[in-house]
Amino acid sequence: MAESHTKLNGPDLVQGIAFADLPDGGKLIGYCGDEQVLLVRRGAEVFAIGATCTHYGGPLVDGLVVEDTVRCPWHHACFDLRTGEALRAPAFNPLACWSVEQRDDRIFVGEKRKRTAPKQRDESSGEVPEKIVIVGGGAAGFAAAEKLRRERYQGSIVMFSNDEAPPVDRPNLSKDYLAGKAPEDWIPLRGESFYSKNDIDLRLSANVASIDARSGEVVLADGARTPYDRLLLATGAEPVRLTIPGADQPHVHTLRSFADCKAIIEQATTARSAIVLGASFIGLEVAAALRSRNIEVHVVAPGKRPMERVLGPQMGDFIRALHEENGVVFHLEDTATSIDGRKVKLSSGDTLTADFVVAGIGVRPRTELAEKAGLNLDRGVVVNAFLETSAPGIFAAGDIARWPDPHSGDNIRVEHWVVAERQGRTAALNMLGHREKYAAVPFFWSQHYDVPINYVGHAEQWDEIAVDGDIAAKDCLVRFRREARTLAVASIFRDIESLEAEVEMERQKT
Template identity: 55%
Template sequence: MTDSIQPDLKAGVPLEHVADGAMLSGQIDGEDALLLRQGNAFYAIGAQCTHYHAALADGLICGHSLHCPMHHSQFDIRSGSALCAPALDDLPTWRVEQVDGRVFARERIVAAPRSRKNAPLDDVVIIGGGGAGLAAADRLRREGYEGRLTMLSADVDPPYDRPNLSKDFLAGTAQADWMPLKPGDWYSEQRIDLRLNTRVEAIDVAARQLRVADGPACVFGALLLATGADPVQFVVPGAAMGQVLSLRNFADSRAIVARAASARSALVIGASFIGLEVAASLRGRGLEVHVVAPDAVPMQRVLGPELGTFVRDLHTSHGVIFHLGTTVTRVDRERASLADGTVIEADLIVAGVGVQPSVVLAEQAGLAVDRGVSVDAYLQTSAPGIFAAGDIARWPDPHSGERIRVEHWALAQRQGQVAALNMLGRRQPFDISPFFWSQHYDVTIQYVGHAERWNAIEMDGSLSARDCSVRYSQGDHVLAVATIGRDLASLRAERELENALAPGQP
């Protein structure tokens, strides 16, 4: 529906124009809005997601929550409240009335001040300045926590939109000032003591305090470990110091952009999601791009052979040159030698060969560690009052029936939000199904669930038409669903996965 024919919701619409469970796009005082109906109740909310401004009319209503089709954020249709990351800001809402068979959206509702609540703790400290840490801090304040709140971040930049490090910012379609997740004054307004470029050296569990490099000890009543993961450092014989770049933080992305400005050709080592997103972004900047990886099919372990082949062919169609089934053995200035004898000329080299969870602090503190920091269903570690979220957390997933650790941005944020609730004594289990998206040129892959292994892949639709769903199953149990061009189907699959427990789960 175009703006020119959208109804004026303030002037009213006939009640029968909005079916039960449906949404009607319109405008209120020139602002895009949605009118939603549930039985005899009507709600008016903003029409765009507060994360990337996706059209919520294309989303999914589940009970009182509206799910965004782009990145699966969730909002309460009654209050506009942002319920689930990556959206952290609420939607606008308007008062609705029914008069003589018509529905009217009236004045905009001003959010009431947050109520202060007594919390069973003080001095909450978050180690980490990524998505999980910020989402936890935001949720603590939203839930009325009024105590001291400190974020200790080793990063030099305030929390930013990490997925765009390899996507829009690297491609040159997003400016640097678009990257922060919150404006600078938000932290002072929320009374969050954000300390950048700050490294925690040790956790004293018994004394409930942290040893901070070049600073006084920091006491805590509750602690969230959100230290993320570190890139695997790929050592190439012959490469000069700093010649092989990696991408994990904003500074890394800026360094690649700076190097790309004068480069003509690039070598990407590794055909991971990050590696191929980097390849796509550098192609967007006009560089010749070579990708070297040992696998015969990119991302086959995650996506399966057919979808992995599609991704490879998509990149090939955009000019990426693949060297698969081989590795880089040596770099001499701008010449990279491969194990199969190929020599590549490249004046920019980026390695994307995976990450390792940053668990050193947890290990030294004596917390239980198993290929990540072990947490229970409430994201609490083996030490009471100490929680973990994001790339480091390995938790009991009720959907797969296994203990898993997942390196997804949206999942890290959602774990931060649930950990915050449990710091406040809510006892809310983390039972959210993992979700991520990956952008390759004009194709977005959405993936819900988690499948480390499967014995059946079922495809519906057409990869060539960029309109399909791919289901990964173990026996009769669907573990994950990948979609292209089917955002609503991805949302529905997410709901189905979250409603289905693995065999043997209570």
């Protein structure tokens, strides 16, 4: 998804630069032929890698170098400086690497290196499974399947998804794609040929009815059975459905799947007004996307201010003001009680009129399969540090998993895209017997018009909010603390500080 660059920046690295022009720990952007290249110096070593993140094209020169890696400033992907390998989601594709030569106190970049397969990991404990089944076609399920093949796993992978579309880039569905600013070919995480080429048996519109843990089989709704040696539950979350009168009308939408998004876009092409129920991240991203289509938007939500539960009152007030500047009308401390055609009745007694309605009133983890299988539940599926459930050989990742977080010291469950992708990768390694603890710091981003909000860590409760900078000026770092310990950091246009906060949390485990 990186943008193509017509104008090349920086020096011609084939002609070389002075070694003194690249200080230790420094980064410098230049070009080789018609490609932008990032030089990074670590001590006496110099690395040359692709200059833009393979996720959304973030400029790595603005990122953070941590040991032998570089992290993207936009969405915290991480790459190996030596190999270019994408070490952390949301990036999956590696960066290109070039050979580097130092002579006469100058640095010269040579040929692009041939891609080499990632190093084989240390021997796993136990037998490598012959058959792995993944239930779920979202972020965690896709990331697990991709990682298994990247680790050169030779066994069978069957992936069941009850969606009709192959795994998609879900964050885009409420952001740029819904706003009409991203092409449709950005949406699939991989082209359809990826699955056949990598021998991943992706079965769409497949409904899994139960798990027979004793026989090691997944049972489908039609009675068919698929055996497994290891199983990953990555069933994700589903939208909370409206239950008020009129909620079942065709112009009342939720947004979770690619099909949901297309239905909203189709309605938006002729509509002039919309009502969004809920002032959550999804609800307000939808509101921003619809405003960019010049649709009149009213937001109805029960809270006093948007997103206060996650981001606190100061950020909540800022987000409200930002949306109001862009024409959104809020009806807070209010809820919809019925929908009669284009009329939406509110608990306050007011009536709003709109061409269509989008309900973003939350999601709930899809834990029914785990519950029927007798797995331990606690507001989600309980897993250990290796993402294994209470049943040996069955793992869980993504929105359903409640895991022991080494940073907060709590057992937590979060519904973040990047967390699901990273957990899918870790679960894949552990299904192969590698015993790798999941210890990544949670991260998510949200986009409202031209304002990105990055959030690192996890704070369900706090006793102090410390603001560095000016929220209203869109230049801030907001720390959420409990007992003087920073649990989470939200930021606007403070990319390096956000990355530094992530590193600091990684090093401060409880």
